[in-house]
Amino acid sequence: MNSSDFNRYDELTRRRFISNAAKMYLGVNLLPMLGSSVASAAPTTPGTPKAKNVIYLYMSxxxxxxxxxxxxxxxxxxxxxEAIATKATDIMVGKWLPKTADVMDKVCVVNSMTSRQGAHEQGTYIMHTSYDMRGTVKHPSLGAWVMKLGGRHNPEIPGYVAIDSSQEYSGGGFFGAKYAAAPIGSPNDGLQDSRKPGGVSQEDFDRRLSLADRLNKQFHGRYDNADVKAYEELYLEAIKLMNSKDLKAFNIKDEQAATRQLYGNGRFAQGCMLARRLVEHGVRFVEVQLGGWDTHYDNFAAVEGRCKELDQAYAGLLTDLEKRGMLKDTLVVVATEFGRTPEIKTEHNDGRDHHPAAFTCLLAGGGVKGGFKYGETDASGDRVKDKPVTPQDFNATIAYALGVPHDLTVMSPSGRPFQFADKGKPVMEVFA
Known part of the structure; x- marks a missing residue:
């Protein structure tokens, strides 16, 4: 970024950028030193960023x-x-979400989501990156932006983890592999290949590392470019992780029986429980995916099945976070690429087709108002009637909750300008 780009931003954004840069590169927080425009914002001010972590639950x-x-x-x-009442006044949910109904006083429902993208790949991509798919550029995912602009909380373990999620949508994009999510398949298996082989002594392991270091230095001296440097950084990260005491965060087998019962036994439930463990140990952005929502055929049976997976796990996650005093610092997001049509296709055994014109996403914790409904669709749920929210606006809201500058321009290696949320604006009314 050159000086003319930097000067386009108001004083608060510039100061926030300086603070984030200092935190990321120097390990210090400069907020108290930046003058009245930042330091004067008390923690209790409505709309002040309060989230430290994100748990992003994606309904694929x-x-x-x-x-x-x-x-x-x-x-x-x-x-x-059928609709059922919830613990929040004037908020109803479908009958297959009874446990979620009991925690809706903690949730902000954004009913006015709207997108231009009605295909799965393109819709998922824009929700995860804020940008349309392009053949000429791979955009960073939300977690990669958070790592780039906000840095890690715990330097010994990955700051961004994706559980049961496609690496297509959790990558570092033009930021590079360093900012991509650490992928986890089964939550029960934890982070694979993160421990040294059991039959290798520490002395032998150190000897092997020393030999690898010598070979690497020769290679890096001969091929000095960005890709090689990125590999070297990942290599050093892997060694650091192997020796970290916080590696235990990835082992959900340590959880007590009562906690397991709270979340339930499904794979998505285990993913949510693992997500809580990870943010508890300083992982900044965790995505957990629940697939199977493409209900062209037999919508009602399929939605009932998906809701059974979502209901207890989501309610358990919010309850567990609150009980541990973590919900106020953790933004829990429920997102999806689009909704489904009001028209029921009888020829498809009562299915519903893709519907990007109107859909719903959820926010909870992290300074967001609980028991609050933002925006409205018409009587059929076909079109947004009031307060439309684009994927870019939604992502800008996530960035704002974290105190990450959503409107800071970062130049790609090809010299093109990009922002966390493109031209999106945070929805300030959702914050307490």
């Missing part, structure tokens, strides 16, 4: 907003889905 396939968090009164729209 296009979650039906009508059968979950935006139910309507029209029988021809709802079919067999």
């Amino acid at each position: 396939g296009g979650m039906s907003h009508l059968d979950t968090f935006d139910p309507k009164k029209k029988k021809d729209v709802m079919g067999p889905t």
